[in-house]
Amino acid sequence: MSQALTQDAGGDDDEELGLPALPSGARNYMSPAGYARLRAELFSLIDDERPKVVEIVHWAASNGDRSENGDYLYGKKRLREIDRRIRFLTKRLEIAEVVDPTVHHGSDQVYFGATVSYVEDSGTERTVTILGIDEADSLLGQVTWVSPIARTLLKSREGDELKLVTPAGVLNIEVLRVTYPTQA
Structure with missing residues (x-):
């Protein structure tokens, strides 16, 4: 089994990132401005940052030996961080209750x-x-x-x-x- 599959299999994104957990059964109240800010961050990660990192990783992978390729290793690590944040934001925005x-x-x-x-x-x-x-x-x-x-x-x-x-x-x-x- 690939190492990437075993690392991501279990942990909760909230705990991994050290972010505040919602109280059990509580709603995720959010102001319209807060909701818009998180939504903008999510779309920025998906539309801008992630594609740039994928391009760098693809270029670095084409250079050969990946085990000692700093651009490749850093790029893969950054890609995992971005994907984790995207999952976190998606979950939080799905359960958000916007209160004006x-x-x-x-x-x-x-x-x-x-x-x-x-x-x-x-x-x-x-x-x-x-x-x-x-x-x-x-x-x-x-x-x-x-x-x-x-x-x-x-x-x-x-x-x-x-x-x-x-x-x-x-x-x-x-x-x-x-x-x-x-x-x-």
């Missing part, structure tokens, strides 16, 4: 897609945007809808005082503002 946060514009209650400002007991004010698992970027103040802070904030309203359970203990927080993007 603009429908809640003007509401003071926290739902998926909300940008929430809250203050901790210490006086520290923080702002987070609640997004999907595949699109949230913590460096931009975005959190996944399954994170502890998002789960605490969901369904609350401006002015609500909540208890956030953290590894360091329980924090008291107060919701200051809830905003949603406007329709384009």
